[in-house]
Structures are given as C-alpha cells and as structure tokens.
Amino acid sequence: MKRVLARILPALTAVLFMIRPAMSAPLEVGYMPILPDAQLFIAMEQGTFPKDLGAPKLVQFQSGPAMVQALLAGQLDIAYVGIGPALVARAKGADIKVVASNIVEQVSFVALGNLAPYFASGDPATAFSRFAKDQGRQAVVASYPKGAVPEAALQYWLRNRVRADTSQLKLIYQGESQIQESLLTGAIDGAVILEPTTTNVLNKSPKSKVIARGSDLFPKQPGAVLLVREKVLREQPALVKALLAAHIAATKMLENDPAKAAPMVQKYVGGGRLPVKLVEQAIRNSKGQFVADPNLIIPATLALQKFQAETGTLSGPAVDVPKMFNTTFYDAATH
DSSP: OHHHHHHHHHHHHHHHHHHHHHHHOOOEEEEOSSGGGHHHHHHHHHTOSOOBTBSOEEEEOSSHHHHHHHHHTTOOSEEEEEHHHHHHHHHTTOOEEEEEEOBBSOOEEEEOTTTHHHHHSSOGGGHHHHHHHHHSSOEEEEEOOTTSHHHHHHHHIIIIIIOOOGGGEEEEEOOHHHHHHHHHTTSSSEEEEOTTHHHHHHHHOTTOEEEEOHHHHSTTOBOEEEEEEHHHHHHOHHHHHHHHHHHHHHHHHHHHOHHHHHHHHHTTGGGGTSOHHHHHHHHHHTTTTBOOOGGGGHHHHHHHHHHHHHHTOOOSSOOOHHHHBOOHHHHHHHO
C-alpha cells in the first residue's frame, strides 16, 4: 500500500496544484466606463458583487468590438456590454448568455451649434443637404463602431425615420471618450452618444441640441446587457443568483435614488473625472430607462438584428435570439 501511495501521491499533488489556482482565480469582468454599466459600479461600491472567488478582476474596454475579441478569446467570465456586440460575439461562437438588461433607449443624437439650426426649421430630411450647401462641406457625424447599438440606432433614424440623404454627411466611428472629446472641441458637428456624455455636452456647449432621443431613433432599442459565460451558469448557479440580486437592487437605486447612486457611479464613469452633480443629473435624465428584466428586450433585439441584416452591418450569421437569453435567474429572483 505504501508503494502504491508513493506512486499516486506525486501525480495527485500535481493535479491538485493545477486545479487549485484555477478554482481560486478571480472572476474576470469586462465593462466600459459608461452610464449603461452603472449596475456594476454600484454593486462594486456597495460590496454586493458576488465574492465567491475573491474580489473580481475588472477589465476596462473603450469599445464593444474590443470586448467581443476578449469574449471570443475566453478572457472574460462576465461582461457588461451592448446588445450589438453581444450578438456579434454569440454569432462567432462565444459561449455566453444574456441574464439581465441594464438599460433601454439610452442613445441620443446631439447636434452642435452649426448643425442644430438646420433641424430646428425646415424638413429634417434635408437638414444635412442644406448644411452642406451653406457650409460648403459635409456635416461630420460620429458614431460608435459598426455593430454597436448607437450605430444601428443612427442608421435606423437616418433611413427609416428622417429619410435623410446620407451621401450629404460624413460618418466616422469612434469610442465613447473620443466622441466626447470631438464634440467638446468642435471637431465634429454631431454624434450619437450616451449619458453622461449627453448631459456633459449640453452643459458645456449651450448651442448644442438633442435632435432625437432613444425612442425617436429606434423605438424600444435595447442597450447594454449583463452577459455570463455558460460554464459559469452551469457550475456556479449560486454565484449567478447573487449577481442578479445585486443587479436588480442597483437598478432600483438608479431609478429611485439618483443622489445615492451618483457618487458610486461617478468613480467609474469617464475615468472618475466628471463632477458628481453632473453624473446625478445624467442618472435623473435617464429615468425610466434603467430596466433589468431581460424578457422585455428580446423582441427589440430581434428587430435590431433584422435591421442590421437588412443594412448589411450584421457581423456573422444571424443568432437564435431567444436562445441567447437565459431569463431563469431573473425570473426566479423576481417571483
């Protein structure tokens, strides 16, 4: 028996050595420093984020496509990301499920002082054409990269709501921080943006105007969502249950107590450089948009994917949208 144990123990020790670090590795959580990911920030600051595997490792991204690559590489366990990139990641084989919604109808189209008057009077369909004629150049409009919800919302508005001549504008693609800088320096004429960038730009550029808000751009548009890897769902259901409880509680705080939520969110949004009062104002301006129920965004996600397929911006094959969602944890937490 001693000889048998002598042969087995080294191998068993090696196996345990390999397993233990994997089991004790912190959760990798991907996010962007934007208001639509506010539930994560509140959970972190309140200490309600699940700690089963120790403090989570937060991984910051500046764009959805970068987070898609991380998901495909297996680098993230959890992600707070736009539904557009989520569709792309799922289409390319990422083993992910949407377990909660973060926010809906968050995108706004803001025009600076040179462009805004063309929407204030006259047919909105000709606003860009009239601007180009008067200014001797195309209006420059910034958007998130192709595949992101803001880009899809802008395209839907231009094509189906305003029916503008898109040849009369120049569309460029930037990340959130780049868009804000471009707007505040006047390097562009307008952009589709999220809070708190919308509030910040309106405060600092008095002649800027919100031309179209979320429901005007793309009715019932889904925004950021909470993704969890299928392996985590299978192997750590208690952790996911705790994650959903924290998410739902944070959503209620954002809707009902902006003053309490603002200092916690401010630490993460925009690198912590924005005043707390501005962040609080942005949360208040988003009243009614913080929605945690994933069931509510499935029809709009189907509509979004259909539109992206029609416009040729769908990256990869169409996803079976209902199968991309796992609503059981949310349903159990609210019933």
